[in-house]
Amino acid sequence: MVFAYCPQHADEQVDGVWANDEDGWSFTCDRSGHVLPGNYTWTKQLEPPAGVAYTGVVEELGLAVELPAALKRHTGVWVEYGVLEAAYAASRPADWERLVTMYGHRALGPSTYTASKFLARTLSNLARQGAVVLRMGPATGLWANNSTISWWSLPPEPEWDLRHSFDDSKLTFEYVPGQTAS
Numbered sequence: 001m002v003f004a005y006c007p008q009h010a011d012e013q014v015d016g017v018w019a020n021d022e023d024g025w026s027f028t029c030d031r032s033g034h035v036l037p038g039n040y041t042w043t044k045q046l047e048p049p050a051g052v053a054y055t056g057v058v059e060e061l062g063l064a065v066e067l068p069a070a071l072k073r074h075t076g077v078w079v080e081y082g083v084l085e086a087a088y089a090a091s092r093p094a095d096w097e098r099l100v101t102m103y104g105h106r107a108l109g110p111s112t113y114t115a116s117k118f119l120a121r122t123l124s125n126l127a128r129q130g131a132v133v134l135r136m137g138p139a140t141g142l143w144a145n146n147s148t149i150s151w152w153s154l155p156p157e158p159e160w161d162l163r164h165s166f167d168d169s170k171l172t173f174e175y176v177p178g179q180t181a182s
Ligand SMILES: [Zn+2]
Pocket: 006, 007, 008, 009, 012, 029, 030, 031, 034, 040
C-alpha cells in the first residue's frame, strides 16, 4: 500500500490508488479545511528512469507558462489529460515534437518513459503550486484503456459536470509526430 500525507493537512495520511502509467498514484483527502473548498486531489508519478532528463527540460520549454496557456483554450471546463496534451501540441508544435522524440509516446509503441508521463508529472507539480487544478475522472477515446485519468483546469475549479473529454474532441493521435496508429 502506498500512502502520502495531504499537502494541506500534515497529519492526514491518505492511501494511494494506482491511476495509470502517466499519472501514477492518485490521492484524495476528503477532510475539510483545504485552501479551495472540497476534496483535495494530487498525484505522484514514478521517478523517471535513470538518465532521463527532467528538470532542465521543464525550464527550457517554459512549461510553467505554456501548460496553463494551453488550458486557456478550454476555459471554464475540466479537460481530460489527452485534450490538454493535444492543445499543448497545437500551441507549441516544435517543443512537442522534441518531447516526443526525446521520450516517446504511446501512439508510437511501448516506451519506458513517454512525453505524456513527463507532462503529467509537470502538471502535477504545477497543481501543487496552485497554477492548475486536478481531479481524477474517466478516460475516454484512445486513452480509455486507462480506467481513470487526470482532468485539468485553470483555477477556480469549474463545476464537475462541465467537462470536455478526449472523445468529445473527436481527437486522434494525429497530433503525435510520426504516429502510425490512430
Ligand atoms: Zn487534506
